[in-house]
Amino acid sequence: MRSLGSVWIAWSVLAVAGCAPPASDAPKRDPAMPGPGAARGERAVAMNRTCEGCHQEIARQWRGSMHQRAHVEPVYQRAFKIEKLAFCQACHAPEADPTQDPTPPVAALGVGCVTCHIAERDVLTVDGHGATKAHRLVPTPAFATAAACASCHEFAFPDSAVRGRVELMQSTVTEHAVSSYKDTSCAQCHMPLRNGLRDHSFGSSRNPIAQRAALTAKAKRVDSGVLIELNLVGVGHAFPTGDLFRRLTVSAQLVGEDTQLLRERTRTLARHFKPRRVGNAAIRELARDDRLFPGQPRRVLLTLGTQSAAHPIVWTVTYDRVEHPLEIGNEGAALAESVELAAGTLAVVEP
Ligand code: HEC
Numbered sequence: 395m396r397s398l399g400s401v402w403i404a405w406s407v408l409a410v411a412g413c414a415p416p417a418s419d420a421p422k423r424d425p426a427m428p429g430p431g432a433a434r435g436e437r438a439v440a441m442n443r444t445c446e447g448c449h450q451e452i453a454r455q456w457r458g459s460m461h462q463r464a465h466v467e468p469v470y471q472r473a474f475k476i477e478k479l480a481f482c483q484a485c486h487a488p489e490a491d492p493t494q495d496p497t498p499p500v501a502a503l504g505v506g507c508v509t510c511h512i513a514e515r516d517v518l519t520v521d522g523h524g525a526t527k528a529h530r531l532v533p534t535p536a537f538a539t540a541a542a543c544a545s546c547h548e549f550a551f552p553d554s555a556v557r558g559r560v561e562l563m564q565s566t567v568t569e570h571a572v573s574s575y576k577d578t579s580c581a582q583c584h585m586p587l588r589n590g591l592r593d594h595s596f597g598s599s600r601n602p603i604a605q606r607a608a609l610t611a612k613a614k615r616v617d618s619g620v621l622i623e624l625n626l627v628g629v630g631h632a633f634p635t636g637d638l639f640r641r642l643t644v645s646a647q648l649v650g651e652d653t654q655l656l657r658e659r660t661r662t663l664a665r666h667f668k669p670r671r672v673g674n675a676a677i678r679e680l681a682r683d684d685r686l687f688p689g690q691p692r693r694v695l696l697t698l699g700t701q702s703a704a705h706p707i708v709w710t711v712t713y714d715r716v717e718h719p720l721e722i723g724n725e726g727a728a729l730a731e732s733v734e735l736a737a738g739t740l741a742v743v744e745p
Pocket residue numbers: 401441442444445446447448449507508511512517518519520521522523524525526528529531
């Protein structure tokens with residue numbers, strides 16, 4: 395052990411000092427796997443710098459990823475200001491003390507190399523084929539499965555006591571487990587091999603090319619308007635998954651002379667929540683989930699009236715990130731960003 399030198403000693407300190415303060419609805423984690431509330435503070439930042447120094451290509455990908463930006467990202471900061479809970483911080487700044495504002499370096503670390511790779515003492519890896527004198531590895535087959543992501547990418551609303559039951563706020567792991575992709579790991583899709591290394595850039599909602607490739611859309615005229623068929627391509631869970639405030643918007647416009655808008659119809663595909671009062675508390679409860687699921691084609695009918703055959707129809711499918719905390723499913727909700735996934739025009743039907 396001594397031959398491993400100062401690097402090893404520093405890591406022991408990191409491991410021993412790590413502890414998560416217990417809180418009733420705090421997200422749970424398997425101690426052998428990465429997860430929320432590691433709370434190792436500045437020590438995690440210092441250790442992360444050593445990883446970055448030796449693994450430079452992966453470090454470049456991780457910097458600027460949504461993992462590194464989990465706390466500093468403006469969209470998160472806006473939501474966090476409204477609901478400033480230790481619960482949120484345990485995942486978005488997992489190396490900070492969840493009850494205190496993180497110091498700037500800990501905030502900028504977000505979900506770091508050490509957050510995912512050092513659960514207990516040594517560096518988690520899948521099979522240890524890359525053994526090195528630089529540090530010890532813990533070969534862990536489960537690190538190649540959804541278990542490596544599970545305790546951050548699935549969790550309940552923090553008010554199950556008020557609700558009287560556990561209701562999931564994000565359910566990506568369950569959606570994946572019941573899908574036809576259950577035997578394909580999260581990493582196989584989200585960390586493709588590049589130059590022999592797993593890509594750590596996790597582009598996803600900030601990668602419109604990947605988002606557009608995630609579905610196909612076909613539109614055809616029907617008597618009263620347009621029928622749009624949507625199919626997922628290579629998505630291993632519901633789409634959109636993850637954050638509550640995401641949705642697909644399917645819309646069609648009937649266009650008159652001089653591009654005048656004659657009629658418009660819109661459907662949002664999302665988890666739709668309805669408000670409920672429990673005593674003095676106001677909660678949001680899932681009323682309906684009409685997102686897309688792998689292997690389940692979806693037909694969306696948008697009616698534009700009996701005159702629709704006489705005019706061109708312009709249709710679009712967009713991926714929207716709705717601004718917290720406005721209601722989802724609400725057509726008037728403010729959007730943080732909207733990405734067009736598919737679109738087309740159906741010409742006038744000649745009589
Ligand atoms: C002194 C340089 C050095 C430091 C510091 C360092 N590593 Fe490594 N690491 C290596 C080398 C060299 C290898 C073996 C070859 C390779 O995979 O790059 C390796 C291997 C690994 C592997 C296994 C790769 C595989 O293919 O199985 C992982 C995972 C890993 N390091 C993560 C980390 C993390 C996380 C940190 C920070 C806590 C870290 N390393 C710090 C040099 C370093």
